[in-house]
Amino acid sequence: MKIIGFNASPRKNANTQSLVEAVLKGAESKGAETRLINLNQLNVKGCQACEACKKDLGKCFQKDDLSPLLKEMAECDAVVLGTPVYYYQVSSQLKALIDRFYCFVNFELDPETWEVKEIRAFPEGKKFVFVTSRGDVEETKTYPELYEHLQNWLNAVLAGMRPASTEFINHYGSMNMKDAAKENDELMEKAQSIGASLV
Numbered sequence: 001m002k003i004i005g006f007n008a009s010p011r012k013n014a015n016t017q018s019l020v021e022a023v024l025k026g027a028e029s030k031g032a033e034t035r036l037i038n039l040n041q042l043n044v045k046g047c048q049a050c051e052a053c054k055k056d057l058g059k060c061f062q063k064d065d066l067s068p069l070l071k072e073m074a075e076c077d078a079v080v081l082g083t084p085v086y087y088y089q090v091s092s093q094l095k096a097l098i099d100r101f102y103c104f105v106n107f108e109l110d111p112e113t114w115e116v117k118e119i120r121a122f123p124e125g126k127k128f129v130f131v132t133s134r135g136d137v138e139e140t141k142t143y144p145e146l147y148e149h150l151q152n153w154l155n156a157v158l159a160g161m162r163p164a165s166t167e168f169i170n171h172y173g174s175m176n177m178k179d180a181a182k183e184n185d186e187l188m189e190k191a192q193s194i195g196a197s198l199v
Helices: 015-028 066-075 092-104 144-159 185-197
Strands: 002-007 033-038 078-086 105-109 116-120 127-133 165-171
Touching (some): 015 165, 015 185, 066 092, 127 185, 165 185
Parallel strands (some): 002 033, 127 165
């Protein structure tokens, strides 16, 4: 079994990466082959809306470090996506990755019924884990509707990948403490347990 993990934090070895690594460690304990990708270290372009992928669905034609990783992701059995929460949204590094998922989907219009048919090249049935880390404490009353909007958006993104299962690991109250997740034994154990359950 192959599992790929994406750390979309600009900080290396901080909370998001620690939790993604814990998930991968749990999977490795059950014999899975894992790989961690630090998106901030790559040469990544945003989606250019060139539409070239619609002629060869599932292939991104951008010439950067991300295109081969999209292919690798499609071939893995499970995917771990980790991001800090900035201004109630995912990091720009993760948004760039998600925008590039566009290469996996196309839409065709039936000229007789005018119904739009969705065609997806991303294999369905994969397992997904989504890790988020944010500075606010869990009980915060600050703009709860914005956090709800973020959760709804993440659910919509993952639903579009037609997963077999989806797990969320949410880390709260980290502020600028890069080791806060590592010091939370319960959360780290949960992350490893979820990783083991992927296998």
